[in-house]
Amino acid sequence: MPAPRKKTRANGEGTIYQRKDGRWEAAGYLLATDGTRKRVRVYGSTRREAADKLTEKMAASNSGHPVPSAQGSVGAYLTYWLDAVAVHHLRENTHTRYTTCVNRYVIPGLGKKKLTKLTAKDIRTWLNQLRTTCQCCTRGIDARRDQPRCCAAGQCCHKLLSPLTLTYIHSVLKSALEHAVREEEIPRNVARNVRTGTPRPRRFEPLTTDEARQLLTAAQGHRLHALFELALHTGLRKGELLGLRWEDLDLDAGTAAIRRTLQRTGTGGLTTLPTKTRASERRIALPTRCVQSLKLHHEQQERERESAGSTWQHDGHVFTTAQGRPIDPTNLTRAFITLLRKAGLRRIRFHDDRHSTATLLLEQGVELVVIKELLGHAHIGVTATVYAHVRLRLQRDAIDTLSTALGSPESSHTARDEGDEPPPSAVPVR
Structure with missing residues (x-):
């Protein structure tokens, strides 16, 4: 029985062989920076790895990019x-x-x-x-x-x-x-x-509970009221909100699947892309008031479709212009700033809505891991780092509460007499 023929590569595909040290070497002629073609060698622990490296370099060379x-x-x-x-x-x-x-x-x-x-x-x-x-x-x-x-x-x-x-x-x-x-x-x-040091996180000023209420009150009657309410209750990113499609929502179950984001790119204009990371692709629960707002928003969108007639261009997005087109992220920022002005609030970034959600949840005693999953952070360390100052403030409040409890017996006894149970350490989540 004849021995199996050794695998060969076609002309122009380079040479691959195993070295004496066990590694695989691949070599081929590629376009160099001086315009000539030079023999380039790459290495790998397996034949496939060496071949893939050479193929990548050859693809760049064939497209006119010197190696x-x-x-x-x-x-x-x-x-x-x-x-x-x-x-x-x-x-x-x-x-x-x-x-x-x-x-x-x-x-x-x-x-x-x-x-x-x-x-x-x-x-x-x-x-x-x-x-x-x-x-x-x-x-x-x-x-x-x-x-x-x-x-x-x-x-x-x-x-x-x-x-x-x-x-x-x-x-x-x-x-x-x-x-x-x-x-x-x-x-x-x-x-x-080289160590550059750990820079301080960018400072942000999230909305307080009263300011958040003011914003939601000012948003009543706005055609994007459901968007602003959803942003403040769930902490979704701007692109995630604008990338939502009706097929992503299950209003009966009260859930939303976050699968994509809407961005403006230099070549493609407004483009729908997958979420930023795998952790960003997630399913979140929707508050009852957001479910009701989204149902009303769907009815409003149907009325706009009837008014637009043949000019309606809709591809399933939840939040659109009055003509059914996707909303440009820049235009949403302008609408948000106008809403802040109407509510009499200080100017903040739209992304600070997301920070506000996380901060308010932390202050309500919600676990850090729950906030991490809601925001779609890849690692809980990201959540812990960004909101370290909030956690520190909550720790200080907790320590002050304990210090009061461990104070003089008279003050502790008086505090107990005011109720059957000691005060809760955090407001219950509703």
Whole structure:
């Protein structure tokens, strides 16, 4: 019986073989940054892994994206990573933010350095420079203004990057170098050896209970009353609210399935996308008053459909314009600000509605894990970090209550005489 033939690859697909050390090596000719074609090698623990790495590089090469060599610059590799790798794994808006970050900060600071010679010290020095350098001067912002008010006027305004922005820039570079490690262009990710510190969470001012009541009162009669009520009772994100379809709601059971989000992208306009993470895809319970509001909203939408006639364009969204089209997130923000003004409330972001829901639930004594599931956070640590200041305040209230109970016997006895049971530590959830 003849021995089975060894698997071969077609012309142009490269070569794959097993090395003496047990690893698999794949090699092929790819487009280089200087316009020539050079032989590039990739490695894997299995034949499939090596083949997949080579196929990915070949696909980028065939689409006209040069594959930088190990001796290439950081800028060349970042450009390749954005155009040939990240674009397939990131959402369009996220990819746009990454591209802006790389072109504005990373390439000007580190782009000319050799990828294999980049060190943690280089990254630390660059981040320290970003941290202490006025961006008006560095990026020439002031020079482009009609009325200079910084370096071009001879007086620096010291417009520095926030710690949150510096952490974001560092994370983008770290992601790119992590892929370079996976492709075995570099032995290790030196950006991981640089610590930027943990930035303070962005400050937000959630609505108080009285302010929340004012907002709901002002929303009565608004054509999007059901949306504002649902936002404040469930903490849904703006995109999740606008991405809701009637098929996602079970009003008889009082539940909603959160499966998608509505976003505006640069190429597709208003686009319905899957939820941000797997944890964001969830089923939530709806309060009775929200169920009633949604039923009334459905009746109102039917009346609008009859009035619009042939101009009605509806694809199943719960919240739409008067013509049945999806609502632009920017227009919802404008409507929310107008509603705040009508209610006589301070101006906050729409996302602070979500923070308000979580804060009010915490103050009602609801477990952190329940809030995490309602908000769709990937990890309970995210919930705990964002609302750490609320939990600290509740802890202080609890400690003060205990301190009062452990005070003088007379005060403790008097407090007991006022009722058969001690006061509850939190208001019961309704």
